Amino acid sequence: MNSRNYGAFLITAIISMIVIFFNLDGIPLLDPDEPVYAETPKEMLLYNDFISPKIFGEYWYDKPPMYYWLVTLTYKIFGINDFAARFPSASLAVICILVMLYFGNKIFNKRTGMASALILLTSIEYFYLGKAAVTDITLNLFLTCSLFSFITKKYYLFYFFAGLAVLTKGPIGLFFPAIIVFIYFLVTKNLRELTRIKLPVGILIFSIVALPWYIIMYHLHGATFIDTFLGFHNITRFTSPEHPSGVLWYYYIPVLIIGFFPWITLLIQSIYHSLIHYRDKFNELIFLNIWFIVVFLFFSISQTKLVSYILPMYPPMAMLVGWYIDQLGNNYTSKRQYSWSILSCILIVGIIAVALFNINTMPNYNQSIVFISTILFSMLVFIIFFTWKNQIEKLFWTNVFGMIVFSFILVGMVFPAIAPQFSTFDTAKQFEECYDGNSPIYISKFLRPGFSFYSNKYGTELIFSDDSIPDMKIILQENAKAYFILRDIDYNRLPEEIRSQLSTLKTTDNKMILIKK
DSSP, rough: OOHHHHHHHHHHHHHHHHHHTTTSSSSOTTTTTTHHHHHHHHHHHTTSSSSSSSETTEOSSSOOOHHHHHHHHHHHHHSSSSHHHHHHHHHHHHHHHHHHHHHHHHHHHHHHHHHHHHHTSSHHHHHHHHTSSSSSSHHHHHHHHHHHHHTTTTTHHHHHHHHHHHHHHHHHHHHHHHHHHHHHHTTOOGGGGGSSSOOHHHHHHHHHHHHHHHHHHHHHHTTTHHIIIIIIIIIIIHHHHHHHHGGTTTTTHHHHHHHTTTTTGGHHHHHHHHHHTTTTOHHHHHHHHHHHHHHHHHHHSSSSSOOOGGGGGGGHHHHHHHHHHHHHHHHHOOHHHHHHHHHHHHHHHHHHHHHHHTGGOOOGGHOOOOOOOHHHHHHHHHHHHHTTTOOHHHHHHHHHHHHHHHHHHHIIIHHHHHHHOOOOOOHHHHHHHHHOSSSSSEETTTTTHHHHHHOOOOEEOOOSHHHHHHOOHHHHOOSOOOEEEEHHHHHHOOHHHTTTEEEEEETTTTTTEEEOO
């Protein structure tokens, strides 16, 4: 690595670590997802079982063990706490940024590599998930390494990282590399290349990495593991909505607009330019387009939708936009730059307008809204100025540094202010002050992972849905004394005859600790 490459690597690494690790443990784990991925490795240590994941003392077939293993390791190093639960995701998020730098440099050039890395880092969804104790960043890294290894003809690494992706989140880790590569061969009319990608040895490498855990799990748990993991958590979730309110064909369009802010304003131009003015990089650019389109379409078709699912789109989009910005710097045309700036201004003005319009409805967040609006307005001023000066590089860095400051405000001010509404940390601590140590505990399903992590008490799960509520009459009849931890919306769903039998011990934001009278 020469001095210039080393300098770019060092700068990118430092910026990435500052953005991702800033205030990493400044807020407690957010319900319901983060506590699940923190509680399960805690129970791996408790039961000394690193093969069969458990939660609430019962076998848990939701995800393969990769992230659980990583968190278990950091628990050993840092102790069982919020920072340790998030550390693997944050570390792998930084590594993925450096992977982008490396492959952008290798496939295109140094400027594209650094631009791609910083674009990915400063996209809202990426730096948010990079700070979260969830599996998405881990999967994203392995898919990114796998697919970039393929396009650079490092085929053994292609299979190796696909195996790690399957060990992180199941069949999707194999599906995406396989279907993206196959469509790429179809589009480039190069199906003969299938005979040159070392398939027999590759299948062996993939199998050695991915399959042992699945084989052991099937040996230990039989058809129950297959039916639950593959049947429910993969096939059923794809064909049936886990969250019916989110089944909208356009669900991921607004998610993408906000999640890929501020670089979304360049995406359409980047796609168009890559398909028209590809020069000698047609194969690489068409591969990046196929990559993100396949991910977008797959999850748009899927009946279960979550904001984090489309994260594997972000690396190819970031590299396309990074390549396009490099092209703008080499071959400036005022129309392209003005379209970038005009779209940025429209989006920023829209965000500021919405924030200020709702400022009176959120009095606790007034200061945060003012700070964020000020940063975005400052970005807007510099964008206009550098557009007028025709300075592409400074326009790019305006977005980068503006988003870095934006991330500091979001993580340092906004998240701590709203965290109590989305975490069970305070409720668990208050419960410890009033619990008698013996009586049964009943807890809303949504709150149970966080409550268990912070209180070390599992309780009995109560499932509230739009269609039904738990049969509380039986619970009250069976127990002379019982504690209940509910969200206020769950409590309000209970009939008055049930509520009249409960006394409120503590209330924390939107959560309640109750006891049978």
